[in-house]
Amino acid sequence: MSASADVYRVLQVDDEGGQGSSGKRISDLSGPLAQGNFSIFYMSIYQTDFVLVKERRLKQAVQLLQQHDFEFDLESVDQYLGGSPPPMYPSEKDKLSLESDTSLLLEDAFERSVLSDELQCVGLNPHYRSDWAMTVLKILSYPELIKSDEISDGISLIANQHILNLFDSDVIFQDEASQTYRVIQVNLAGSNLDRCGIVWSISHPLAAEAHINLLYLSTYKSANVLVSSEDIGKAEQILTDDFEHFKGMLAELALEPTL
Structure with a gap:
């Protein structure tokens, strides 16, 4: 068994759009965090979504999302975060070095599959x-x-x-118009605990560009994208047609800074 040395904290997402707008929500939330070099886990569930970030960078993550007009329960912020967060971004030198190291880890080391269950x-x-x-x-x-x-x-x-x-x-x-989902699973090389941008790199082409709604479940070694059974062919085709480019995007993802 492998275990992370980091403690993770949970940001609970409160959005009246529900499952009907989950894809856009995932893309909108994960985009700024990817740009800020935050490694996250994302969990879609029936009632809400959860974003898991490392406790040592929680203040930075909240500050970054606030800068992108996401609102937080101020009582929770005062209770759990107090004080000023440290600088959000690594130096350009560190960023380039981290990206180079990540490409060595990811090259030709992951695969995509579509699971059969609805x-x-x-x-x-x-x-x-x-x-x-x-x-x-x-x-x-x-x-x-x-x-x-x-x-x-x-x-x-x-x-x-x-x-x-x-x-x-x-x-x-259960919603009256409850739909069935199919899973596109991307098996990543080793652990994805420190890689930044995985959630956004997968959700953005589907939700923001192709307007395919989705749910997302992160695990230790895989990204699981749930799309409507009606959309599975289109979603699979998007990732298949663009898979070499998609692999290239993953290979360029930076590792999260350790400080």
Whole structure:
């Protein structure tokens, strides 16, 4: 098992646009952070989004987003951040050196694949808190113990239909026009903990240029892009046609500065 030496802090995104504008939101948020050399994880869920940044750079990230007209709960800022953040950007010399090092790590070392399952993103009713924990535990660790009549609660799930069938319909929060998603998974070389711009480099061509809505799930070694099943062909084609350029963009991504 590999573990990061850094502690991550979570910025919760509050946007009335919901899942319908999630792609634009991901691109808009990740763009300034990529330009500022911040390495982030991005998590789309049913109720909201989460941006994970390293605690040692949290003040800088908040300041940068404020400069790009993103608003923050001022009470939270005062409570958790107080004081003035240090300078946001590494020197040009450091930046060039970091980009060069990253290209050596990424060259010909990742691949793209489209997963076969159709998924849905749903919320779970908090009134069934006593039931969901055991069901989710069984899903993750003991699938052979799952019974079809078990119910769940209190979190968001992105799962295929046979998993959602394990939960009673009363405990699932789901949009009336709920859509199914397909996953385009980009397997990155090694860890992506320190690479800047991955979320933006993947989300921007789809959301901002092709106007394809998406959800995004970062993991330790992969980027998972969820698009509507109806858009999977178009989205895959965009990344396929531009994949060499896309690889080039990833190869040029800077590593996050250590200070």
